[in-house]
Amino acid sequence: MNNAAIVIIDYGAGNLRSVANAITKLGYQAKVTSNTDDVLNAAAVILPGVGAAGDTMDSLEKLGMSKVIRQFIYERRPFFAVCVGLQILFSGTEEQGWHECMGVVPGIVRRLPSGLKIPHIGWNQVKQMVTHPLFDGIPDETNFYFVHSYYANPDDISVAAGTTNYGIPICSVVIKDNLIATQFHPEKSGTYGLKMYSNFLKATLSER
Amino acid sequence: MLTKRIIPCLDVTQGRVVKGLSFTHLSDAGDPVELAAFYYQEGADELVFLDIGATPEGRDLMADVVKHVAEQVFIPLTVGGGLRSISDIRYTLEAGADKITINTAAVLTPDLISQGAQKFGSQCIVVAIDAKRVNSENKPKWEVCTHGGRKPTGIDAIEWAGRVVTLGAGELLLTSWNADGQRTGYDLELTRAISETVSVPVIASGGAGNLEHLYEALTIGKADAVLVASIFHYRIYSIRQAKDYLAERGIPVRR
Numbered sequence: 001m002n003n004a005a006i007v008i009i010d011y012g013a014g015n016l017r018s019v020a021n022a023i024t025k026l027g028y029q030a031k032v033t034s035n036t037d038d039v040l041n042a043a044a045v046i047l048p049g050v051g052a053a054g055d056t057m058d059s060l061e062k063l064g065m066s067k068v069i070r071q072f073i074y075e076r077r078p079f080f081a082v083c084v085g086l087q088i089l090f091s092g093t094e095e096q097g098w099h100e101c102m103g104v105v106p107g108i109v110r111r112l113p114s115g116l117k118i119p120h121i122g123w124n125q126v127k128q129m130v131t132h133p134l135f136d137g138i139p140d141e142t143n144f145y146f147v148h149s150y151y152a153n154p155d156d157i158s159v160a161a162g163t164t165n166y167g168i169p170i171c172s173v174v175i176k177d178n179l180i181a182t183q184f185h186p187e188k189s190g191t192y193g194l195k196m197y198s199n200f201l202k203a204t205l206s207e208r
Numbered sequence: 209m210l211t212k213r214i215i216p217c218l219d220v221t222q223g224r225v226v227k228g229l230s231f232t233h234l235s236d237a238g239d240p241v242e243l244a245a246f247y248y249q250e251g252a253d254e255l256v257f258l259d260i261g262a263t264p265e266g267r268d269l270m271a272d273v274v275k276h277v278a279e280q281v282f283i284p285l286t287v288g289g290g291l292r293s294i295s296d297i298r299y300t301l302e303a304g305a306d307k308i309t310i311n312t313a314a315v316l317t318p319d320l321i322s323q324g325a326q327k328f329g330s331q332c333i334v335v336a337i338d339a340k341r342v343n344s345e346n347k348p349k350w351e352v353c354t355h356g357g358r359k360p361t362g363i364d365a366i367e368w369a370g371r372v373v374t375l376g377a378g379e380l381l382l383t384s385w386n387a388d389g390q391r392t393g394y395d396l397e398l399t400r401a402i403s404e405t406v407s408v409p410v411i412a413s414g415g416a417g418n419l420e421h422l423y424e425a426l427t428i429g430k431a432d433a434v435l436v437a438s439i440f441h442y443r444i445y446s447i448r449q450a451k452d453y454l455a456e457r458g459i460p461v462r463r
Contacts, residue, residue: 012343015306017278017304018278018282018306019302021278021279021304022283023277023280025279025280025282041363050329050332051329052327052329074335114407116210117407117409117432118407118408119331119378119408119409120210121331121378121379121408121409121432122210122211122212122213122253122432122433123211123213123253123462124209124210124211127211143211143462147284147331148331149330153356161335165209166209167209183215184272187282188282188283188284188306189282189283190248190282190283192280193280194282
């Protein structure tokens with residue numbers, strides 16, 4: 001077990017324990033914290049996400065966490081964002097009116113088009129658009145678990161490392177330098193979800 | 209494309225799975241954690257635990273079960289059974305459930321749906337509807353029943369479905385009961401009517417007897433997922449067999 005700090009940011013979101021359980025299951029220790037210093041000192045950071053993007057941004061702002069996250073990512077340190085965590089990295093979201101978000105990845109988050117059921121709930125395939133250690137041991141078009149009503153539209157499609165079809169193609173994985181973000185929940189996606197976290201942590205911690 | 213979900217449902221009372229299980233290879237077939245892990249390995253897409261005892265003591269035991277399941281099982285877990293208030297919901301989610309389901313409480317206090325959705329997000333709130341067909345002259349009609357399908361409410365099931373979604377339900381769990389209170393398999397007409405009325409996913413529940421029933425619910429019934437109990441618990445079919453059957457007939461499923 002590695003002693004380097006893996007930090008899971010606690011901003012009052014619902015599914016922290018699932019992410020922590022996944023990290024524990026993989027044999028690592030994670031610190032769940034809302035302390036900005038812990039984040040700044042971390043070897044790797046995971047930002048879980050459940051709920052609305054606007055609320056999430058507000059919670060992070062209140063904690064002084066947004067600027068810490070921006071700095072962490074700007075310094076190209078390993079960061080993994082999940083679901084709403086992915087959405088708040090973008091320029092803004094149309095959820096609950098317009099909310100400005102972090103702007104780390106240019107693009108707008110929009111509501112899924114009506115026609116199919118909303119939220120997009122369940123297992124859907126992720127098409128891998130790049131070769132990357134994040135996908136080691138994970139076959140192309142593996143199913144992952146989605147639950148969301150809004151989706152991100154990156155201005156620069158080269159950051160869309162994974163796409164998923166739900167009536168329209170959705171950006172399901174973002175990779176930008178050492179920033180990884182998934183629209184789906186790896187901690188709810190069974191064996192391959194765990195494998196994805198494992199790939200992220202292995203790559204991160206082996207670099208130290 | 210999005211796959212259809214196969215969701216085993218476990219009835220739990222006082223922290224134990226209700227008897228009648230045939231998993232003799234498990235060291236303790238009454239242990240919900242062991243059974244959950246088994247179904248997870250077998251390829252279940254999600255799991256539902258219903259606390260059918262629903263006593264306060266049972267609720268603590270359920271929370272303990274949920275906590276342990278969440279440590280080993282990495283698929284979504286929905287918990288329900290006797291949840292009546294925001295604090296019941298919070299307690300259950302904090303124990304480790306991803307979603308909760310409310311049935312009778314939704315009918316008695318519909319505000320619980322909107323408050324729950326606001327506080328925890330619609331995706332956490334699954335409203336369960338038990339519907340029984342009623343006699344009617346022209347269009348088929350169904351009424352909502354509470355208390356395990358026993359108490360008719362006079363509320364039209366399709367209208368109710370629309371209403372709970374407006375209030376904030378993220379998904380519906382629909383159980384069909386026939387006129388005399390027996391669960392005799394999915395009422396396909398009802399399932400389709402509800403699925404066509406609401407814009408949220410619909411999980412069909414209600415006594416599937418064979419794999420063809422699952423196929424029908426997901427096609428003719430237009431359900432997005434099926435809740436299955438007996439045919440898995442009594443090992444009549446395995447999850448793998450169910451998914452193979454559906455895949456062979458062109459239903460997208462996660463393998």
